[in-house]
Amino acid sequence: MTTKRATMIGFVAVILWSFLALFTVGTAPMPPLLLNAICFAIGGSLGLAWIAKSGGFRQLKSVPLWVFGFGTIGLFGYHILYFSALRLAPAAEAGLIAYLWPLLIVLFSGLLPGEQLKRAHILGAVVAFAGAAMIVQSGGSGFQIEALPGYALAFCCALFWSGYSVLSRKLGDVPTAAVAVFCVTTAFLSLALHLALEEPQWPSSALGWASVLALGLGPVGLAFFVWDIGVKKGDIQLLGTSSYAAPLLSTLILVVAGVATASWVLALSALLITVGAMIAARASVSSDT
Incomplete structure (x- = not known):
C-alpha cells in the first residue's frame, strides 16, 4: 500500500468523526459509560467478523499484551471524555474544542525523531487556541460557567x-486487526464501570437508537480501522493537518441539523481553529518539499 493511499484511507475517519457530535447528542440521555459499552460492542463485533473472514486472527498471536492495553486505554479514554463533555456542555462548542486534535497531532509529531517543529x-x-478561548469566554449565547x-x-x-x-506511529508493525480487540476490551471495560458507577438510561425514540447504531458502525467503528491504517502507513503530518476540515464539517452538520444555533462567535471560533491548523499544515508541507 502506498503512502498516499494510506493517507486517503485515514482521512475517511475524519469524515466519519464529523458526525460524532450529532450522533452523540441523539443518544441522550444514555450515560457515557453505557454508551461507550454499546457502541464499542457494535464496532468490535464488526471488526471481529472482518478478522474471521480475512483470517487475521493469526496476526494477533504476535501482538504483545501491553499493546492491547495501550489501544484499549486510547479508545476508552478519548470517548469517555468526549461523551461526558457533550453531556456537560453545548455540543457545537465542546466539539470545536475537542477538534483541536488535528493541530495537536502536528505539534506532537514535530517532536518525533526525524521531524521538526x-x-x-x-x-x-496560537491562532487555533484563540478560537477555543473564544468558546470558553463567550460560548454560543453568553458565558456559561456551568459548561466549564x-x-x-x-x-x-x-x-x-x-x-x-502520534504514539501509535511507534506501533507500525502491529496489525490493524488488533483494533478490533481494542474495541471489544473497551466495551467490556466500559460495561464493568457502568455497572459500578452509573444508572442505566435509554433513548426514548427510534431516532435515539438509530443514533446509537450509527455511532457504533461509523465514528466508533469503521473510523478506527481506517485511521489506524492512515497513522501507521500514511503521512501522519499531512493526515493530521488535512483534518482541519473536521471542526468546520462537524459544526456545519450540527447547525444544519438544528442542534446548534448559528452565531458569529461560533463561526469565528470554527474559522480560527481551522485557519490555525491550515497554517501548521503549510509548514508541514513546506518541510517535505
Whole structure:
C-alpha cells in the first residue's frame, strides 16, 4: 500500500468523526459509560467478523499484551471524555474544542525523531487556541460557567487523541486487526464501570437508537480501522493537518441539523481553529518539499 493511499484511507475517519457530535447528542440521555459499552460492542463485533473472514486472527498471536492495553486505554479514554463533555456542555462548542486534535497531532509529531517543529506550527497553535478561548469566554449565547467542566473534558479529548495517534506511529508493525480487540476490551471495560458507577438510561425514540447504531458502525467503528491504517502507513503530518476540515464539517452538520444555533462567535471560533491548523499544515508541507 502506498503512502498516499494510506493517507486517503485515514482521512475517511475524519469524515466519519464529523458526525460524532450529532450522533452523540441523539443518544441522550444514555450515560457515557453505557454508551461507550454499546457502541464499542457494535464496532468490535464488526471488526471481529472482518478478522474471521480475512483470517487475521493469526496476526494477533504476535501482538504483545501491553499493546492491547495501550489501544484499549486510547479508545476508552478519548470517548469517555468526549461523551461526558457533550453531556456537560453545548455540543457545537465542546466539539470545536475537542477538534483541536488535528493541530495537536502536528505539534506532537514535530517532536518525533526525524521531524521538526517550525515557528509556523507554533503560530498555528496560537491562532487555533484563540478560537477555543473564544468558546470558553463567550460560548454560543453568553458565558456559561456551568459548561466549564464540559469544555475542560473536551480539551482533554484533544490532548488524549492527538497523543494516542502520534504514539501509535511507534506501533507500525502491529496489525490493524488488533483494533478490533481494542474495541471489544473497551466495551467490556466500559460495561464493568457502568455497572459500578452509573444508572442505566435509554433513548426514548427510534431516532435515539438509530443514533446509537450509527455511532457504533461509523465514528466508533469503521473510523478506527481506517485511521489506524492512515497513522501507521500514511503521512501522519499531512493526515493530521488535512483534518482541519473536521471542526468546520462537524459544526456545519450540527447547525444544519438544528442542534446548534448559528452565531458569529461560533463561526469565528470554527474559522480560527481551522485557519490555525491550515497554517501548521503549510509548514508541514513546506518541510517535505
